[in-house]
Amino acid sequence: MRTYLVTGGAGFIGSNYINYMFKKYDNEIRIINVDVLTYAGNLENLRDVEDRDNYTFIRADICDRDAINKIFEENDIDRVVHFAAESHVDRSIVNPEVFVQTNVLGTATMLNAAKKAWELPDGSFKEGKKFLHVSTDEVYGSLDDDPNAYFYETTPYAPHSPYSASKASSDMLVKAYMDTYKFPANITNCSNNYGPYQFPEKLIPLHIHNALAGKELPVYGDGKNVRDWLYVEDHAKAIDMVQEKGRLFETYNVGGHNEKQNIEIVKIIIDTLKEELDDSDPRKANLSYDLIKYISDRKGHDRRYAIAPDKIKAEIGWEPETMFAEGIKKTIKWYLNNTEWMEHVTSGDYEKYYEKMYSNR
Numbered sequence: 001m002r003t004y005l006v007t008g009g010a011g012f013i014g015s016n017y018i019n020y021m022f023k024k025y026d027n028e029i030r031i032i033n034v035d036v037l038t039y040a041g042n043l044e045n046l047r048d049v050e051d052r053d054n055y056t057f058i059r060a061d062i063c064d065r066d067a068i069n070k071i072f073e074e075n076d077i078d079r080v081v082h083f084a085a086e087s088h089v090d091r092s093i094v095n096p097e098v099f100v101q102t103n104v105l106g107t108a109t110m111l112n113a114a115k116k117a118w119e120l121p122d123g124s125f126k127e128g129k130k131f132l133h134v135s136t137d138e139v140y141g142s143l144d145d146d147p148n149a150y151f152y153e154t155t156p157y158a159p160h161s162p163y164s165a166s167k168a169s170s171d172m173l174v175k176a177y178m179d180t181y182k183f184p185a186n187i188t189n190c191s192n193n194y195g196p197y198q199f200p201e202k203l204i205p206l207h208i209h210n211a212l213a214g215k216e217l218p219v220y221g222d223g224k225n226v227r228d229w230l231y232v233e234d235h236a237k238a239i240d241m242v243q244e245k246g247r248l249f250e251t252y253n254v255g256g257h258n259e260k261q262n263i264e265i266v267k268i269i270i271d272t273l274k275e276e277l278d279d280s281d282p283r284k285a286n287l288s289y290d291l292i293k294y295i296s297d298r299k300g301h302d303r304r305y306a307i308a309p310d311k312i313k314a315e316i317g318w319e320p321e322t323m324f325a326e327g328i329k330k331t332i333k334w335y336l337n338n339t340e341w342m343e344h345v346t347s348g349d350y351e352k353y354y355e356k357m358y359s360n361r
C-alpha cells in the first residue's frame, strides 16, 4: 500500500485533496497528514475521513526537523505532497517573517528529511519515491491587460508580495534539489482556487459570508484586478495526475482558463445568492450591489494572473472539469448548507475541535 505524507492537510486545498484521494483510492492508499494547525488549519474539514484506519493526523510544525525526521523514520513514505504554507497575501504584507519561516525554511526541512530517508549510499534515490511541491502562479508576477499574454512554465519569476517571494524562494529550493541531487520532485504552479472549506479571509468565502450577514463587501482599488479561478477539486486531481503521469523534475502550470475581474466575482456572488435564497429568507432582503465598498488598493497589488495550462494538458491529459458558472454555484450552495462550519470558523470554535477529537488519542 502506497503511503502519502501530506503537509498542511487541514487547510483549504490540502483537506480537499485528502478528501479527493480517499474518494478515488479508498483503501488502496494510506495518508499521514502533518499540520501544525495555524489559524488556517481546521480539522473539521476532514470529518469524513478522520475515522479511517488508513488515515493518520500528526500535529507538527514542518520547521521542526526532529519531528519531521521521526515521521520519515517511523513510516516508509512513498509520496510527499507539500501544501503547508502561510498563504494569505494581505497577512504577508503585515508580517513577512512568518512567511519566510514556514514557506522557505519549512520547505527546506521537508526536502532534507525526504532526501535523508530516500537517498541510497550511491547518491541515487529509492525507486518510486516522489515529492510534489504545491506552488502558485503568483511567483510569475503580474501580467498587463493584453488578453494573449499568459504565464508559461518558462516565464521568468518576478514575485512582488512577500507571500509570492517566499513561494518563489521555496520553488527555487526544490529546483536546486532536483538539479543538484536529482532529487525526485515536481512543482505545480496553480492559479486561484475556490470551493468548499476555504477560510473566509479569501475573496469568495469572505464575500459570501459578508453578503449573507448584510455587511459591506470590500473591493480593492477599481475592482478590475484579474484572477484565473480553478475549482479546488480540479486542482486536487491535477496534483494526483502529475504524480501518476508527469515526468519527474518538471514544473506544471495548473489553471482554469477562467479569468474574472474581482468586481465580477463579487457581483456573481450577490446574484447567485439571490437566486438560491427563498424569498422568505431574511438574509435575502440585504442582498444588493449597494453592499459593495471600494477601498484603497492593496499595496503592490498585481493586476492580472493568467495561466497557460497547455503543458499539463498535452503531456498528462489534465483539463479543468468544472466550469466557473457551475463551480461557483456548487461553492455557494456548499457554504449555504454548511453554516455551522462557517460559524465555527468565524467564532474561533473550530480551534477547539482538535482538543475534542485528539486529546485522548
Ligand SMILES: NC(=O)c1ccc[n+]([C@@H]2O[C@H](COP(=O)([O-])OP(=O)(O)OC[C@H]3O[C@@H](n4cnc5c(N)ncnc54)[C@H](O)[C@@H]3O)[C@@H](O)[C@H]2O)c1
Pocket (backbone or CB within 6 Å): 007, 008, 009, 010, 011, 012, 013, 014, 034, 035, 036, 037, 038, 039, 040, 041, 042, 060, 061, 062, 063, 082, 083, 084, 085, 086, 087, 088, 102, 106, 134, 135, 136, 137, 167, 189, 190, 191, 192, 193, 194, 199
Ligand atoms: N489558495 C490558493 O488559491 C492557492 C493557489 C495556488 C497555490 N496555493 C498553495 O497551496 C498550498 C495550500 O494553500 P491553501 O489555500 O490550502 O492554504 P491554507 O492557508 O488554507 O492552509 C495552509 C495549511 O498549512 C498549515 N500550516 C501552516 N504553517 C505550517 C507549519 N509551519 N507546519 C505545518 N503546517 C502548517 C496550516 O495549519 C493550514 O492547515 C500553499 O502552499 C499555497 O501556497 C494556494
